[in-house]
Amino acid sequence: MTTTLPQTGTVSPATRLRDFAARTPDTIALREKSRGIWREFTWAQFWDQAETFAHALLASDIDRGDRVAIHSDNRPEWLFTDLGSIAGGAACMGLYPTNPTAEVEYLLDNSGSRLLIVEDEEQADKVLAIPTSDLPMLEKIIYLEHRGVDAYDDPRLMSWDAFMELGRAHRSAHPDAVAERMAGAKPEDLAYLVYTSGTTGPPKGSMITLANLDYATREIAGDQGIVQPGPGPDDLIVSYLPLCHIYEKLFSVVFNTGAGVPIHFGESLDTLVTDMRDVQPTIVQGVPRIWERIHAAIQVRLASASRLKRINAAIWMTSASYVGNTLARREGRHTAVSRGLTAIGNLFLFRSLKDRVGLRRVRYGVSAAAPIAPEILQFFMSIGVPLHEAYGMTENCGVATTNRPGRIKLGTVGEPYPGVELRLDAETGEILTRHPAVFAGYWSMPEATERTIDPEGWLHTGDVGEWVDGTHVKIIDRIKDIIITSGGKNVSPSEIENTLKTSPFIKEAIIIGDRRKFLAALIGIDFEVVSEWAQRHKLPHTTYRDLSEKPEVVTLVQKAVDAANQKFARVEQIKAFRLLTKELDHEEGELTATQKVKRSVVEKKFSDMIESMYR
Numbered sequence: 290m291t292t293t294l295p296q297t298g299t300v301s302p303a304t305r306l307r308d309f310a311a312r313t314p315d316t317i318a319l320r321e322k323s324r325g326i327w328r329e330f331t332w333a334q335f336w337d338q339a340e341t342f343a344h345a346l347l348a349s350d351i352d353r354g355d356r357v358a359i360h361s362d363n364r365p366e367w368l369f370t371d372l373g374s375i376a377g378g379a380a381c382m383g384l385y386p387t388n389p390t391a392e393v394e395y396l397l398d399n400s401g402s403r404l405l406i407v408e409d410e411e412q413a414d415k416v417l418a419i420p421t422s423d424l425p426m427l428e429k430i431i432y433l434e435h436r437g438v439d440a441y442d443d444p445r446l447m448s449w450d451a452f453m454e455l456g457r458a459h460r461s462a463h464p465d466a467v468a469e470r471m472a473g474a475k476p477e478d479l480a481y482l483v484y485t486s487g488t489t490g491p492p493k494g495s496m497i498t499l500a501n502l503d504y505a506t507r508e509i510a511g512d513q514g515i516v517q518p519g520p521g522p523d524d525l526i527v528s529y530l531p532l533c534h535i536y537e538k539l540f541s542v543v544f545n546t547g548a549g550v551p552i553h554f555g556e557s558l559d560t561l562v563t564d565m566r567d568v569q570p571t572i573v574q575g576v577p578r579i580w581e582r583i584h585a586a587i588q589v590r591l592a593s594a595s596r597l598k599r600i601n602a603a604i605w606m607t608s609a610s611y612v613g614n615t616l617a618r619r620e621g622r623h624t625a626v627s628r629g630l631t632a633i634g635n636l637f638l639f640r641s642l643k644d645r646v647g648l649r650r651v652r653y654g655v656s657a658a659a660p661i662a663p664e665i666l667q668f669f670m671s672i673g674v675p676l677h678e679a680y681g682m683t684e685n686c687g688v689a690t691t692n693r694p695g696r697i698k699l700g701t702v703g704e705p706y707p708g709v710e711l712r713l714d715a716e717t718g719e720i721l722t723r724h725p726a727v728f729a730g731y732w733s734m735p736e737a738t739e740r741t742i743d744p745e746g747w748l749h750t751g752d753v754g755e756w757v758d759g760t761h762v763k764i765i766d767r768i769k770d771i772i773i774t775s776g777g778k779n780v781s782p783s784e785i786e787n788t789l790k791t792s793p794f795i796k797e798a799i800i801i802g803d804r805r806k807f808l809a810a811l812i813g814i815d816f817e818v819v820s821e822w823a824q825r826h827k828l829p830h831t832t833y834r835d836l837s838e839k840p841e842v843v844t845l846v847q848k849a850v851d852a853a854n855q856k857f858a859r860v861e862q863i864k865a866f867r868l869l870t871k872e873l874d875h876e877e878g879e880l881t882a883t884q885k886v887k888r889s890v891v892e893k894k895f896s897d898m899i900e901s902m903y904r
Contacts (some may be wrong), residue, residue: 301474301499302506303339303376305546310336316522318545321365321554322564330365335372338365338453342373343467345456349404349429353378353470354479356400360384360393360416361408363528363541364554366433366449370406371532371542375480375499378470382482382494383533385882387875390415392492392882394423400482400494400732401426406449410437417443476500482732483535483683486881494732495683497535502543504725505686508706509539510547515679515691516572516653520548525570527553527647529561534883535683536658540574565647573654577661577787578884580676583646584665585793585818590645593825605638613671617663621670621697631673639672648674653694655679657687659885660764662787663699670697678702680764684741685748686726690762701761711762712747713754719768720754721747770888772803778860780808785863788856792849793818797873799891800863801899809902810866811895812846813873819845834870843868865902869895 309318314333321328330338351357357374359381361367367383374381382400384393386408393415397405403426407413413432416424430445431452432438438446459466478499484492512519526544530537544550550572555564591602608630615627623631631639643649654669654676661678669676675694680702681687689711692703705711710723727748730738741749753765765771766781773779782800789798789812797813816833819842823830830836846868854862873879878890892899 300503301375301471301480302502302542302546303343303372303471305506306332306336306339306372307376307471309546309549313522313549316549317551318549319365319368319552319554320568322556322560322567324556327553327567335365335368338369339372339376340467341453341456341460342369343377343456343470344459344463345452346374346377346379346404347463347466347470348455348459351377351379351403353473355379355404356382356402356482357404357406358382358384358397358400358402359406359533360386360388360412361406361433362386362557363530363532363537364408364433366406367532368541368545368552371538372546376467376471378474378478380479380482382484383531385531385533386412387882388415389876390418394419395491396484397424397427399491403427404429404431406431406433407438408432409434413438413441413446417441421445474499476503477729479729481535481538483533483538485683486883486885493734493737495535496729496732497683497686498729501686501726501728504708505539505688506543506547508688508708508726510544513707515655515677515693517694520544520550520572522549522551524548524550524572524652525553525568525650526550526572526574527555527561527565527568527570529555529558529564530574530576531882534658535681535687536574536576539687540572544572562646566645567647569644569647569650571650571652573648573651575654575656576658576884577656577665577790578659580656580661580665580669581790581796582815583648584668584791585815586646587642588793589818589821590642593821602638605634608634609639609668609671613667616670616697617667617699620695621675621692622695635673642672643674651675653677655691657681658883660766660783660787662791664788664791666699680762682750684728684750685722685724686728688724688726689720689722689750692761698757698761701757701763703762704760705762713756717768718753718755718765720750720752720762720764722750723747772800772808774802774808774860775804775806776860780861785810785853785857785861788853789849792846792852794822794845795849797869797886799886799888801892801902805903807864808861809899810850810863811869811891811898812850812866813869814842814846816872833872837868837870867895867898867902869898 309332315331317329318332318335319330357379359370371381384396431447431449433449476499479496480499480502481497482494484494509515526540528541541552545552553568612627612630651674654674657679666676677692679691681689690703690705708724712721723746751768753768754762757763766783772782785800786798789795796815799811802808814837850863
């Protein structure tokens with residue numbers, strides 16, 4: 290069953306939620322897993338919670354355009370806050386669960402948030418460590434879990450239950466207040482402040498309007514959107530990527546309220562594989578790191594199987610290689626032979642592999658937010674997981690290009706959506722996009738906005754691209770990341786890094802070489818995978834550092850580097866590498882909250898290691 294979106298007028302996710310509650314009140318909208326049990330919310334219950342939250346905002350004198358922040362893992366209350374804020378005319382701003390205190394202070398202060406939802410004691414401690422005078426706009430801190438927080442003495446603190454009771458009392462006294470607030474909404478009203486990852490400086494707040502969201506919903510979640518046939522109530526999605534990022538919002542909010550797809554919240558990121566197995570989602574969103582991890586887990590499982598199972602796996606993975614090559618050559622379209630091999634391979638191997646990682650029922654998978662190696666895409670396609678690469682960014686609500694079923698070109702991010710204007714700058718090759726989902730600008734940063742959106746309305750993405758066959762776009766790299774060697778050769782580090790990360794043993798790869806005579810690399814091993822390999826080879830080890838310093842591990846990584854070098858021209862080959870002796874960490878400033886490497890920080894922190902490769 291698919292849902293046809295209205296074709297006229299600007300509506301919000303909140304009005305769409307309200308309409309679902311009116312049309313199908315008893316249909317399941319959300320599920321949450323707690324202590325192994327899945328709890329269900331109907332559309333009527335979902336809207337009741339969101340509307341109650343909106344009334345609580347009005348009772349707290351939150352005005353139209355005020356900012357409401359939430360600092361929590363994904364859970365139903367996240368969406369109650371998100372949709373309730375929109376219904377109440379406020380703008381929702383999310384923080385990553387991993388944001389340390391300094392970043393929490395910056396984001397709350399920069400956004401001027403008046404109200405903050407925190408999940409538990411850990412998140413409450415971060416904001417309470419900030420002097421009240423440094424956050425003069427913050428009036429209330431609402432906590433979801435009582436343990437530890439109930440004992441705190443801060444007048445701003447209030448439990449979620451008490452806050453929602455405010456909402457119920459306000460709704461009883463003013464039953465039409467939220468409906469009136471929603472009726473007065475305008476297309477240009479601010480819906481979200483979504484902060485950039487801050488790879489090169491302080492995060493910037495991208496202003497996403499109701500009009501932006503309306504257009505994104507029509508382009509992505511409609512009957513002619515990225516999923517064919519269109520998404521609907523029969524589909525299933527697991528929400529696990531950070532909801533403060535536009536990417537997850539497109540699935541947990543846009544697909545949910547725009548097409549009626551039920552959203553599932555697992556117990557935690559630690560139980561993601563188990564939760565995916567429970568749900569067996571039909572639509573799966575992931576970043577390259579997630580797909581790389583699943584690929585590595587499958588490789589490890591096959592390598593550690595019994596001898597008979599390894600022989601069976603070798604036979605069918607050879608078959609999968611043929612299927613993958615066929616699909617790559619035919620833009621994702623099967624031949625009779627490849628379809629037959631996939632069907633038989635499902636019986637003997639593929640189905641069990643997919644079942645164990647929760648991908649058995651996937652009809653649409655997508656990788657976005659960062660470049661991914663074509664080899665990873667081809668692997669999943671070869672075992673029957675239809676995985677597509679797409680491209681977008683916060684500043685255009687994730688709406689730019691996508692590979693569509695039957696029109697897949699590996700190594701590209703696909704074709705522009707039907708309503709998207711896309712061109713490449715004649716001099717720099719920078720990708721420019723223009724459409725109604727281009728954001729309203731950066732919060733309180735007019736100069737940065739002017740540098741990003743030109744007078745003609747073109748969004749300057751900062752990505753360099755090229756056309757493939759005149760229809761599909763290939764991302765070369767971020768303009769700021771392109772390496773120019775001392776010999777004057779332009780090199781895209783991300784392509785080399787992604788090729789290295791197709792090895793299950795490599796988790797991080799940072800290419801060095803700007804103004805240098807040759808390319809080198811800092812490489813971080815995947816501790817879990819390499820540890821399992823070391824145990825099989827009876828190689829004792831304790832810590833990450835201990836394992837990464839083993840000569841046998843260096844040799845193992847050298848083989849992966851040699852294999853990657855064969856795919857590149859001599860000037861693009863890695864002549865030296867060093868293994869990092871620690872895992873990169875967000876709290877230490879080496880990664881962004883979205884797990885992107887902060888190159889400048891890493892290069893400075895490991896400068897001695899880098900210089901040792903060039904001495």
